[in-house]
Amino acid sequence: MNSAEEPLIANPDAGDDPDREDGYADDADDDDDDESAALQKQGDESSPGLFIWLLACSAGISGLLFGYDTGVISATLVSIGTSLSGKTLTSLDKSIITSSTSLFALLVSPFASLLADSLGRKRVILVADMLFITGALLQAGSATVASMVAGRSIVGAAVGGASFVVPLYIAELAPAAHRGRLVTTTVVFITLGQVVAYIVGWLFGEYGSKETAWRWMVGLGAVPAAVQLCILFLMPETPRWLVKVGRSAAARGVIERVSGKHAGLERHVDATLKSIEMEVREEQQARRSRRDHGAPGRIKWPDSLVELLRIRRNRRALAIACLLQGLQQLCGFNSLMYFSATIFTLLGFPIPTLTSLVVAVTNFAFTLIALVYIDRIGRRRILLWSIPFMILGLLLAGYGFSFIELSSDSTADTAPSAHGAALVVLVSIMLYVAGYAVGLGNVPWMQSELFALNVRSLGSGIATATNWGANFVIGLTFLLLMDALTPTWTFVLYAVICAAGYGLIWSFYPETSGLSLEEAATLLEDDNWGVR
Numbered sequence: 227m228n229s230a231e232e233p234l235i236a237n238p239d240a241g242d243d244p245d246r247e248d249g250y251a252d253d254a255d256d257d258d259d260d261e262s263a264a265l266q267k268q269g270d271e272s273s274p275g276l277f278i279w280l281l282a283c284s285a286g287i288s289g290l291l292f293g294y295d296t297g298v299i300s301a302t303l304v305s306i307g308t309s310l311s312g313k314t315l316t317s318l319d320k321s322i323i324t325s326s327t328s329l330f331a332l333l334v335s336p337f338a339s340l341l342a343d344s345l346g347r348k349r350v351i352l353v354a355d356m357l358f359i360t361g362a363l364l365q366a367g368s369a370t371v372a373s374m375v376a377g378r379s380i381v382g383a384a385v386g387g388a389s390f391v392v393p394l395y396i397a398e399l400a401p402a403a404h405r406g407r408l409v410t411t412t413v414v415f416i417t418l419g420q421v422v423a424y425i426v427g428w429l430f431g432e433y434g435s436k437e438t439a440w441r442w443m444v445g446l447g448a449v450p451a452a453v454q455l456c457i458l459f460l461m462p463e464t465p466r467w468l469v470k471v472g473r474s475a476a477a478r479g480v481i482e483r484v485s486g487k488h489a490g491l492e493r494h495v496d497a498t499l500k501s502i503e504m505e506v507r508e509e510q511q512a513r514r515s516r517r518d519h520g521a522p523g524r525i526k527w528p529d530s531l532v533e534l535l536r537i538r539r540n541r542r543a544l545a546i547a548c549l550l551q552g553l554q555q556l557c558g559f560n561s562l563m564y565f566s567a568t569i570f571t572l573l574g575f576p577i578p579t580l581t582s583l584v585v586a587v588t589n590f591a592f593t594l595i596a597l598v599y600i601d602r603i604g605r606r607r608i609l610l611w612s613i614p615f616m617i618l619g620l621l622l623a624g625y626g627f628s629f630i631e632l633s634s635d636s637t638a639d640t641a642p643s644a645h646g647a648a649l650v651v652l653v654s655i656m657l658y659v660a661g662y663a664v665g666l667g668n669v670p671w672m673q674s675e676l677f678a679l680n681v682r683s684l685g686s687g688i689a690t691a692t693n694w695g696a697n698f699v700i701g702l703t704f705l706l707l708m709d710a711l712t713p714t715w716t717f718v719l720y721a722v723i724c725a726a727g728y729g730l731i732w733s734f735y736p737e738t739s740g741l742s743l744e745e746a747a748t749l750l751e752d753d754n755w756g757v758r
């Protein structure tokens with residue numbers, strides 16, 4: 227058994243409560259708990275301090291890479307020409323090159339969660355950086371389609387690991403009152419990475435040499451990864467992981483540093499540490515009791531999977547996290563990210579790559595707005611407010627498309643009415659993207675706050691895999707749907723998916739804003755899923 231699975235907490239207050247079969251709450255400690263929760267909250271609500279912002283930004287570089295590597299592919303594909311395997315890329319080559327990234331992200335994310343539990347959150351960021359660098363260099367030096375696919379797959383593995391571990395890392399370090407905002411920083415970096423990728427793609431595409439432009443586009447991804455690799459040595463491990471492996475003294479030091487300076491710091495640190503230790507202890511007891519009641523042998527990862535699926539609140543957390551992550555992709559946003567240039571070509575815009583920059587910039591700008599308001603408005607509420615705008619945008623875009631005759635050579639009817647309709651589509655796409663960016667674009671990444679510590683890493687890993695699975699499906703089916711259903715009905719289909727998602731969120735997703743990770747994880751015990 228690895229050390230992460232068997233914490234070594236030496237806590238003088240540690241009380242075993244044999245009456246609790248699940249080991250989750252201990253009545254005798256209730257008054258203490260209330261006091262420490264109040265103290266923890268008091269410290270949490272003070273300003274988060276420079277150090278935690280620096281940490282969120284350093285970790286956010288992974289988000290920048292995620293956004294850059296997923297965004298840069300559209301410009302790369304149109305600039306490769308005959309540089310790979312001495313031939314023009316076929317549609318199949320393009321699809322495989324594009325989707326290998328999401329496929330590997332999908333395959334790697336659940337396994338990265340095992341690494342994050344045994345080696346720590348920080349080391350997964352380190353491994354991801356090395357993969358980002360290797361993948362970028364391999365792509366830049368590719369002479370064949372096969373080596374390009376290998377490079378994209380390695381980058382995909384890095385994106386899969388980083389996209390799951392960075393929100394987890396930040397959520398475990400952040401004070402509760404600012405956690406939403408700090409996790410949203412990652413999404414700000416992702417969307418910034420996409421803007422940068424579009425600009426780099428456009429600049430190199432317009433002004434670079436035909437032979438080497440695309441090599442620069444993909445190779446540049448190595449730079450931020452190398453920078454992060456250097457900074458990483460200054461970044462701490464999360465207190466929750468440290469407590470889990472029995473290093474409470476080190477955890478205390480980290481909590482002190484991220485709490486910022488405020489009155490009562492010492493007591494706040496004590497309270498935070500105590501509540502983490504309590505959660506770990508309760509999980510140890512629960513695990514021990516489950517082992518005594520049957521499951522023989524040592525707890526290995528399939529056992530944490532069993533815990534995830536057998537305990538009601540864990541199962542619910544997983545259902546919600548997967549629902550949100552699935553919806554984030556199935557609402558169709560990334561079809562715009564990957565194919566907006568194709569769409570705007572169909573609509574007859576003169577410089578489609580520039581027009582598609584509108585999508586990336588709107589996404590980035592509205593993610594910044596989410597950054598400011600997410601903790602004030604709350605996760606559930608921001609989703610319930612923003613999804614109707616997405617639905618409206620999709621329906622209007624579908625309506626606009628119905629006025630445009632797409633001819634067989636894939637160019638739009640150039641009649642004045644078609645120009646008007648193209649503008650309607652552009653504006654409604656912006657409305658949809660804005661709605662997406664303030665809600666669905668970022669809230670699902672707060673997934674780790676739904677899970678109890680013992681299953682947090684595995685649960686987040688599976689939810690991240692759901693995100694990449696749905697991303698893969700959307701990337702693969704969008705153009706086919708446009709052909710089979712027409713653009714109008716494709717957009718209507720995405721609107722229907724959003725409406726169904728709205729209903730599910732309304733029924734099952736409780737508000738977790740402002741709660742400590744330990745409180746958020748217990749909310750799902752309620753019969754009504756903590757929704758009312």
Ligand SMILES: O[C@H]1[C@H](O)[C@@H](O)[C@H](O)[C@@H](O)[C@H]1O
Binds near residue numbers: 554589
């Ligand atoms: O949160 C991010 C962000 O919204 C990106 O713009 C999108 O491309 C990703 O798929 C998503 O996970």
